[in-house]
Amino acid sequence: MAELNPALVPLSLYIHMPWCVRKCPYCDFNSHAVPDGKLSLDLEREYLQALVEDFKTQIDFAQGRAIHSVFIGGGTPSLISAQGYQWLFAQLKALIPFDENCEITLEANPGTVEHDPFAGYLEAGINRLSIGVQSFNTEHLKKLGRIHSNTDAVSAIQLAKEAGFERINVDLMHGLPEQTLAQALLDLKLAVESGATHVSWYQLTIEPNTVFFRTQPVLPRDEVLEDIQEQGEAYLKASGFVNYEVSAWRKERPSAHNLNYWQFGDYLAIGAGAHGKVTRPDGVYRFQKTRLPKDYLAKVPAEHLQLKRIDDAELPFEFMMNALRLNEGVDAGLYAERTGLSLDSLDELLASLRARKWMAADHSRLACTEQGHVFLNSVLEEFL
Incomplete structure (x- = not known):
């Protein structure tokens, strides 16, 4: 990475x-x-x-x-x-x-x-x-x-x-x-x-x-x-x-x-049960707060934060799960910028999805076709 x-x-x-x-x-x-x-x-x-x-x-x-x-x-x-x-x-x-x-x-x-x-x-x-x-x-x-x-x-x-x-x-x-x-x-x-x-x-x-x-x-x-x-x-x-x-x-x-959210941006999160995501130089992290309001109010602030780094192997799915919800998708350059991974590693998979008409042929964007949106869950499973 x-x-x-x-x-x-x-x-x-x-x-x-x-x-x-x-x-x-x-x-x-x-x-x-x-x-x-x-x-x-x-x-x-x-x-x-x-x-x-x-x-x-x-x-x-x-x-x-x-x-x-x-x-x-x-x-x-x-x-x-x-x-x-x-x-x-x-x-x-x-x-x-x-x-x-x-x-x-x-x-x-x-x-x-x-x-x-x-x-x-x-x-x-x-x-x-x-x-x-x-x-x-x-x-x-x-x-x-x-x-x-x-x-x-x-x-x-x-x-x-x-x-x-x-x-x-x-x-x-x-x-x-x-x-x-x-x-x-x-x-x-x-x-x-x-x-x-x-x-x-x-x-x-x-x-x-x-x-x-x-x-x-x-x-x-x-x-x-x-x-x-x-x-x-x-x-x-x-x-x-x-x-x-x-x-x-x-x-x-x-x-x-x-x-x-869909472009895999960062978001701080406050409140009972809130989920957040932050980017650091060494990786992408998620965190979650305790769910019950009474427990949230009882804890000292430091105990609310449970930071977990997203494994590199999970990042392709995490990114695509958000980006491919957008009808126009995202600029292909956003993948490396937001994950720290090279898009080249997905060349074979992307070529297969484009051949099946599930992803747009335009290599400058990561986007599903109309048919791909119909089978979006199947498309996303390919990135697991």
Whole structure:
């Protein structure tokens, strides 16, 4: 492996807020129901202070870089007050600078009881929202365990626009229990007509350790799922959206934070269960924080950090697993820059994938063909 230059790798920050009003039956994320459905001010302050202490342990990982994007995920990050975020950002920026045009995304749920007015979040420095609608169908929302209604979902997008947010992602799932083609397409139509500038549209998958895994709801048949995918994609394209990643559609510029993930960039990570990735001259490292909020709050900051170097043999798969999700792929030169490995070592494998029409013939880029995206899992298995 050649020595890596961290200065060439963009740096992001992921912040995990682990609480929800209640746990959804399909969710396998690190989220926990908050007592009485509302986060106390004392707990909010304690957690925010712990985030700052956590961040201090990662200062050296910045290696002179500023943070160019922030994503606040969960859980339900909109349970934290706008004032809390304003204080948090001030503390973090004093430790590692943020780029002047730093993209800061907050995941927010449509339930109006869960968050401050959106204008407060905008004033705190958050400039992009990702609203977890999942569906505009009230019956489907009930089955998914969501606490908002169709009206709440439409209202949340409208209120965000009125508050001044210009970049609004709407999270939607399809292939929901007993969902019809018409219902799935109506969800997309309502997202577009409500003013979403970006849509994350993905199929519900039943994950282990969820209520749905134990109860096994009735999902649409394969032929219905295929029709939803085909007609949904056609509708989004006709509505002016560009599909730039497997499940991401945009009318505006891409999400800088997600692009950094897919281009194998670096990201610091703070919060219970948060995962991070950093580049050092001697290799690429990942780390993960303890998952349970009570354990996270009980530990001293140094105990949160468990740094593990990614083995050189695993780097081709790690890189391609991200880069090949992008429809246009990445510049071929990024492989050596981000992994420290020579792309020449993959010549034989890449030639085979190109011969099968699974990867684009353009040697200056690493990208799947349309057929390759259909068989993306099979393509990735080749790099294991």
